[in-house]
Amino acid sequence: MGNKLKGKDLIKLGFPKNNSINIALGQISRYRKREKKERILEEAKEVLKTPEKFQGNAIWGKVAEGLVKPVEVKMHQLRNTRVPFSIYGENEIDEQAKFQLYDALKLPIAVQGALMPDAHYGYGLPIGGVLATDNAVIPYGVGVDIGCRMCLTIYPISISFLKGKVHQFENILKNHTKFGMRETHDKKQDHEIFYRDEFIEIPLVKRLKDKAFKQLGTSGGGNHFVEFGTVSITEENNEFGLKIGEYIGVLSHSGSRGLGANIAKHYTYLATKQCPLPKNVQHLAWLDLNTHDGQEYWLAMNLAGDYAKACHDNIHDRIAKELGAKPIAKIENHHNFAWKEMVNDRECIVHRKGATPAKNGELGIIPGSMTASGFIVRGLGNKESLQSASHGAGRKFSRKKCKEKFTKSDIKHQLNMNNITLIGGGIDEAPMAYKDIKKVMANQQELVEVQGTFTPKIVRMDK
Template sequence: MGNKLKGKDLIKLGFPKNNSINIALGQINRYRKREKKERILEEAKEVLLNPGKFQNNPIWGKVVEGLIKPVEVKLHQLKNTRAPFTIYGENEIDEQAKYQLYDALKLPIAVAGALMPDAHVGYGLPIGGVLATENAVIPYGVGVDIGCRMCLTIYPIKTSYLKGKKHQLENILSNHTKFGMYETHDKKHDHEIFERQEFNDIPLLKRLKVKAFKQLGTSGGGNHFVEFGKVTITDVHNEWNLDIGEYIGVLSHSGSRGLGANIAKHYTYLATKQCPLPKNVQHLAWLDLNTHDGQEYWLAMNLAGDYAKACHDDIHYRIGKLLGSKAVAKIENHHNFAWKETINEKECIVHRKGATPASRGELGIIPGSMTAPGFIVRGLGNDKSLNSASHGAGRLHSRRKCKEKFTKSDIKQQLKTHDVTLIGGGIDEAPMAYKDIKKVMNNQQELVEVLGTFTPKIVRMDK
């Protein structure tokens, strides 16, 4: 008997001559190739005789699905009509982003959609796009950086501290925040997230656990940041019983790091194999939530979202300890995620790719740019926006365009004008790359109400 397991070995066991053999070989090669052939064949025989016992098994569950109820792979065509939608700040959004939403609304699974006023072109769903679907999740509708989120901690410290202790605050950000693919903290912290069953049950996550542990409390590259700034509370009826006035705040923006990126890559590949679509919309391939892969992605996505929160908690814990002050408020929210929500009295999967959840009473933070204020908001629960709002100002110029259009001295001039110190950051993240946040906020007055602002003063980004 050769060492490599082949299709004929499974046929000898009694496997039907269909796609279940390819699925079994794929799963074994991916997750069990170091094990003895005899051991795997014994298990495969048991799967064949008693499939029900293995239905939720992380490796054999997919094989059982292939034996009992194979996933139907067929080319899906777009519908001729769009699902209902609303666009906010339409005049400020480029046509290509709108057309990306229009295509998504023609998917057979689409129920409703919306486009936020900070919207711009993305892969598949536009950034700022919201899409409700029926029992299906689109990995690229969630985004590559799963659970990317904002987190603002407010401290009862006088804002004069930002000038008087500027050097110490710069050192905190320079020495105690980590960015990009390779930087990690010398002293690693443990977290209860690593006790989660998904890290043991899902083979892909098992492989990523060590990397996730190393990257806990770090931020990605691109537009991710950690900032010290001035918080101004303007609404007397705020949830934290804070007096109207000024405080110091720490604002962070980042997601689920390598963990989320690998989950997105793996399940996007599976979605494109199971859900062929016309070429112009292939990034919108979905996973049916009744399938093994759909359920697995849902678990993995939720874990990545919780991991992103754990990263922010760690960042803010480290900084809070160095500030030596007790926080008086914390506001945070995802903007690359999918939720189960009721739309038109039907449970749907609501994808918010670069959009903030804004159901009635839900709190959030919508940043501007490194030289523009962010806004602390409370959701108004607008059904037409699918209870959503923008996730920021949105890009006016692409990264490539920024490099063509702006210089380092242009950025220095902007920073000087607004009295902002920048540590790291590239030309592609120039403040001028972003839309006017005040216009964006003006275009979503029916989606959120403003409780206060955050004005950046010391900004740390990837080099």
């Protein structure tokens, strides 16, 4: 008997000559190739005998599914008509982003859609796109940075303290925040998330655990940031029990780092194999939630979202320790995620790719830019928007355009005009790259109610 397990070995066991053999060989090659052939064949025999016992199993679940109820792989065509949708601030949104949404609205699984006023072109769904689907999840409808989110902590510290000790606050950000692919904290901290079953039971996630541990409490590159700024509470009846006035705040924006990116890449690949679509919409390939891969992605996605929250908690804990103060309020929300929600009395999967959840009474943060104030908002539960709002100001110029159009001097001028200290940050994140946040907010008054503002003062980004 040769050491390498082959299809004919499985046929000898009695496996049907269909795709279940390819699935088994793929799973074994990916996750069990260092183990003895005899042992694997013994397990394979058990799977063949009672496949229903192995459904949901990390390694053999997909093989069992292939034996009991194989995933039907067929070319899907778009419908001729779109499902209902709403667009907010239509005149401010580029045509490419609208056409991306229009394509998504014709998917056989689509139920309802919406486009937020900060929307712009992306991969799969546009950034600022919201899509409700029937029992299916689109990995690119969630996005590569699963669980990318905002977190604001508010401190009972006088604003004059911030003005008088800029260098001290700069040093806190320089020493206690880490960005991009290379930087990690010297002193690593443990977290309960690393003891979750998913890190044991999902093979892909298990392999990513060390990376996730190293990157805990760090932020990504691009538009991710940690900022000190001024929080102005403008509503007495706010949800977090703060009096009208000004406070020091820390605002962070980042996601699930390498963990989320690898989960997105892996399951997007599986979706495109299981759900062939016309070339112009292939990034909208979905996973049926009744399948092994669909259920596994759902678990992995939720883990990545919780890991993103753990990263923000770690960042804010480190800064609170340096400030020697406890926050008196904390507001946070995802804006790259999928949720199970009721849409017109039926449970759907609601994808928000660059959109803030805005159920009635739900709090969120919509940032501006490094020189423009962001907004603390309370959702109004608008059903036409699928209870969503914008996730920021939205890009006016692409990263490439920014590098062609702006210089470091242009950015410096804007920072000086607004009295902002910037640590790191590239030309592609110039304040001028973004739309006017005030216009964006004006276009979503029926979606959210403003409770306060956050004005950046000291901004830290990737170099």
